[in-house]
Amino acid sequence: MTRTAYRPTPEELAAAQDTTIPDVVAPGLRVLFCGINPGLWSGATGRHFARPGNRFWPALHLSGFTPRRLGPDEQQELLALGLGITNVVARTTAKAAELTPEEYRVGGAELVARVERLRPRALAVLGIGAYRTAFARPKAVVGPQQHVIGGTRVWVLPNPSGLNAHYSLDGIAAEFRTLREAVADGDGPGPT
Structure with missing residues (x-):
């Protein structure tokens, strides 16, 4: 089945600057x-990882988190699979480079409060630079972290943006798969 994705106009994209979109969350998620x-595309559509070329949705499926490839318009279906989506910084921008270190630090503190309230089994931060800045961990690497928030294990995964040339889709999916297998095996602390 082929879906035709909604394409925001340039005016809608411009109007999305500095807006926010709702998280897709619930208490006790797996991840x-x-x-x-x-990004602006997400801000204009109200959907996470909505820009064409973003590899989040394909990687989620290729890693085995979802039984089929979902699209941004199906983001609410993640909740039934024990998955959710949030952001370090809520403000939409054309590029992450527009964010300040202070926004990352404040966003990190707000993320900790959100995780403590929702108690997911794992938090997967999608972007090593964002994690390093938000949590003042300049030497962090991709993968599981020693950092635990309450009972939630923290992982850092590659940024799925199409602009991230350091990882192919298969490479991103492999990192997602490692997390999926660890959560399925009960690796690390987490809510019971």
């Missing part, structure tokens, strides 16, 4: 995926 911040 709470955390983007850096929503």
Whole structure:
């Protein structure tokens, strides 16, 4: 089945600057995926990882988190799978480079409060730079972290943006799969 994705106009994209979109969350998720911040395409559509070329949705499926490839318009279906989406910084921008270190630090503190309230089994921050800045962990690497928030294990995964040339889709999916297998095996602390 082929879906035709909604394409915001240039005016809608411009109007999305500095807006926010709702998180897709619930208490006790298996994994709470955390983007850096929503892009303008997401701001205009109200959907996470909405820009064509973003590899979040394909990687989620290729890693085995979803039984089929979902699209941004199906983001609410993640909740039934024990998955959710939030962001380090809520403000939409054209590029993550527009965010300040202070926004990352404040966003990190707000993320900790959100995780403590929702108690997911794992928090997966999608972007090593965002994690390093938000949590003052300049030497962090992709993968599981020693950092735990309450009973929630923290992972850092590659940023799925099409602009991230360091990882192919298969490479991103492999990192997602490692997290999925660890959560399925009960690796690390988490809510019971």
